[in-house]
Amino acid sequence: MIEKWLVGVDLGGTTIKMAFVNMYGEIVHKWEIATDISNHGKNITADIAKSIDQKLNELDQPKSKLLGIGMGAPGPVEMATGLVYEAVNLGWKNYPLKDLLEVETSLPAVIDNDANIAAIGEMWKGAGEGAKDLICVTLGTGVGGGIIANGKIVHGVNGAGGEIGHITSIPEGGAPCNCSKTGCLETIASATGIVRITKEKLASTKTVSILRKIYEETGMITAKDVFDAAKANDALALEITDYVTFHLGLALSHLANGLNPEKIVIGGGVSKAGNMLAEKVERYVKRFAFPRVAESVHVTIATLGNDAGVIGGAWLAKNKFAQ
Ligand code: ZN
Numbered sequence: 001m002i003e004k005w006l007v008g009v010d011l012g013g014t015t016i017k018m019a020f021v022n023m024y025g026e027i028v029h030k031w032e033i034a035t036d037i038s039n040h041g042k043n044i045t046a047d048i049a050k051s052i053d054q055k056l057n058e059l060d061q062p063k064s065k066l067l068g069i070g071m072g073a074p075g076p077v078e079m080a081t082g083l084v085y086e087a088v089n090l091g092w093k094n095y096p097l098k099d100l101l102e103v104e105t106s107l108p109a110v111i112d113n114d115a116n117i118a119a120i121g122e123m124w125k126g127a128g129e130g131a132k133d134l135i136c137v138t139l140g141t142g143v144g145g146g147i148i149a150n151g152k153i154v155h156g157v158n159g160a161g162g163e164i165g166h167i168t169s170i171p172e173g174g175a176p177c178n179c180s181k182t183g184c185l186e187t188i189a190s191a192t193g194i195v196r197i198t199k200e201k202l203a204s205t206k207t208v209s210i211l212r213k214i215y216e217e218t219g220m221i222t223a224k225d226v227f228d229a230a231k232a233n234d235a236l237a238l239e240i241t242d243y244v245t246f247h248l249g250l251a252l253s254h255l256a257n258g259l260n261p262e263k264i265v266i267g268g269g270v271s272k273a274g275n276m277l278a279e280k281v282e283r284y285v286k287r288f289a290f291p292r293v294a295e296s297v298h299v300t301i302a303t304l305g306n307d308a309g310v311i312g313g314a315w316l317a318k319n320k321f322a323q
Helices: 044-058 097-105 114-125 191-204 210-218 223-231 235-259 269-273 275-288 291-296 305-321
Strands: 005-011 015-022 027-034 066-073 083-087 092-095 109-113 134-139 143-149 263-267 298-301
Touching: 005 044, 005 114, 005 305, 015 044, 015 305, 027 044, 027 305, 044 097, 066 097, 066 114, 066 305, 083 097, 092 097, 097 109, 109 114, 109 305, 114 134, 114 143, 114 263, 114 305, 134 235, 134 269, 143 235, 191 210, 191 223, 191 235, 191 269, 210 223, 210 235, 223 235, 223 269, 223 275, 235 275, 235 291, 263 269, 263 275, 269 275, 275 291, 275 298
Parallel strands: 005 066, 066 109, 134 263, 263 298
Antiparallel strands: 005 015, 015 027, 083 092, 134 143
């Protein structure tokens, strides 16, 4: 039998990551193109189709090599129809992504939310290592998440399952969140949240800190600075990372009690802080979770980086279209 390839597509607001992936989840070829958000994102599906054809040409492979497309979109998706309810960054509202993609590419397609396909990617080939019950949380500009129960993504009744970032951490007087609420986990544990908290701490205390020096010299501070300073035992940085991981661990412990997962995988830019972050979060998860849940859960850092989405997309296509 001729080996078939899967197409994984991870659509973001600035780039579209694409890959041909074999049936074992190994990336054969990956590339990316710019996201054209002009004209309310109407060129995106045609751009993807052209790019796939171009790549096949370059690699001297026929279109029949491709089994189907699995794609992640930056917004909630109606699974039955592949309709994207809303993708604010692209200007999409009730956008029939699956249908348009299938028309443009002449390939069968399956669509899910981008955080969900990243979670599936980590389950299949990354830090999840085949665990069928896991929680993935992505700490980037915002906080995204994907929950997998018994090998299946939890979508919920209108596609908003797994929105870990919008768990309320501060019920009264919290910082405003992009989702229109206040006090969401995202306002604390995202890169943006960590920077905000650090600036507030620097303004309200006089504590000597590496962070104060960095901020005074450069006029800016990053989440990476905070974790680096914490690793160097800077007292203020330790206080901030403790606050952030406390809230992350607390929220994840509640989810863990509901799911009894084997793994919690932390990804996104902030996860570059590495084991220190995973250990601190794990300590709080275990402290706040039901004992039987606590003893079986392990917090770990994502291993696939930017490839998680395309690999998860490929898994969706494999699951749906392989005989
Ligand atoms: Zn929110």
